[in-house]
Amino acid sequence: MVNVGTCKFCGQTHIVETHGELKSVKWLNDAASELGECVRARKEIRQRKAHERAEANIETIFEENEIGKILKEGIDAVLESKVDSITVKRDGTTGIIKLSGTGKFKIEKKYTAKAAMES
Numbered sequence: 001m002v003n004v005g006t007c008k009f010c011g012q013t014h015i016v017e018t019h020g021e022l023k024s025v026k027w028l029n030d031a032a033s034e035l036g037e038c039v040r041a042r043k044e045i046r047q048r049k050a051h052e053r054a055e056a057n058i059e060t061i062f063e064e065n066e067i068g069k070i071l072k073e074g075i076d077a078v079l080e081s082k083v084d085s086i087t088v089k090r091d092g093t094t095g096i097i098k099l100s101g102t103g104k105f106k107i108e109k110k111y112t113a114k115a116a117m118e119s
């Protein structure tokens, strides 16, 4: 079964293979946007892949803890340069996300070991 979807960025129509399944108009349009050769479609796909990679890397480094959850919320703000960096601290662990000098998404994890006495 072949259907037609419309690129949500430039309005160009593309034939989309649905493998015999009945798909919603939204699905067809999303699929058509994926096929798009237009600049905006390519930019969006590139940004989404960067977001997915960043999310996977944060999960690798922080697993499912609170620092990782909060940093994941901030991925787009960092990728889109709305903020320079995001720092989250908890129990002596610091997580930082930012863009490196070469524009790569960078994640840092630091531990603060501290000994202090009062008397």
Ligand SMILES: [Zn+2]
Pocket: 007, 008, 009, 010, 011, 012, 033, 036, 037, 038, 041
């Ligand atoms: Zn397009």
